[in-house]
Amino acid sequence: MILQLARLLGRFAVFWGVWWLLTDGRTDGLVFGAAFAAVAAAMPLVIVEPRGTDRPLALLPTVLRGLLLLPFFLWQSLYGGIDVAARAFKPRLPLTPTLFDYRLRLPPGPAPVMLASLVSLMPGTLAIVSGARLRVHVLDAGRDYQDELELLEAQVAWIFGVALQAPRTPAPTRWVSSGPETDA
């Protein structure tokens, strides 16, 4: 009960802060902002969680932890942008793309989606969530991405305050090998 109240207040604080910023720091609209932030903060109490997510997200600690790791993500994102820009500018297009599966250790819910989003900002990788796996498309097949992905996954687990589990799927397979090609 106390925990629920704390989470409610945490969400309220985040939403009200965003409102304040979006209204250019004006003070005359803050009352309206408080009303809307309160409604938004109460939403998770009304909406039924999808199956598989075992508990509601504590938004404020998640946001604060995310902010702590923001410099790292921004740095990686800068590197990722420079990497892909360099490839786009080079006349010979240095691309050797491939696709592989990464077995998730994160529990289902918002955490894997966050991981996929972050992976997509990192140099040379693009990811989508596919069940208990992450489908990762990479621009440089010659590199090993396993360690980077594991590090990122651990960071996302920390941000969301969830524990990593043993992978729930068998060993990864490379699915791009043969078969009919669609124009791409």
Added chain:
Amino acid sequence: MTLLYLALAVFLLLTLAAGFWRVRHGPTAADRMLAAQLFGTTAAAILLLLAEALALPALRDVALVLALLAVIAVIAFTASVKTPTPDQDSGDD
């Protein structure tokens, strides 16, 4: 400074226009959907530059709305656009 903002806005408009070549030529519907993404980011940047150049802070709100609408466009696309030959194999997921 104002001149720089305007010049950059025009430059971004040109990159946006060039990007529409891809929208026209596809070849897949997914390539055309990239337009929404390109548009969302580039137009947001153009509007933020114009907000500063023209001293019209309200344009920042336009940038925000536009960027969010771009995602809604992508959601609508992915939810509604069907392939000409329906997939027999529902995938290996």
Added chain:
Amino acid sequence: MTDSLAIALLLAGAGFFLAGTLGLLRFPDVYTRLHALTKADNLGLGLIVLGLMLRAESGAAAGKLLVIWLLVLTASAAASQLVASWARARRIRPWQG
């Protein structure tokens, strides 16, 4: 000093937008093009936002610019995953050399 830094950031941002468009036009398939758009364009917007933040009239205005960028970033990450999933569900094969 602040001005020259702002100018440098704005120009660099525009450069990444150019790279994003070049990637969109030159890269061989939808997945590689997604790489170009999600990384280069978002970085370009981030740099332009940083440059404009240096010139913002108030702290709140600067914060708002940052929030706009973070929202665009989130939105764009979601959109790129949707397009990639869509393409994969339609069995659009990745280009391989």
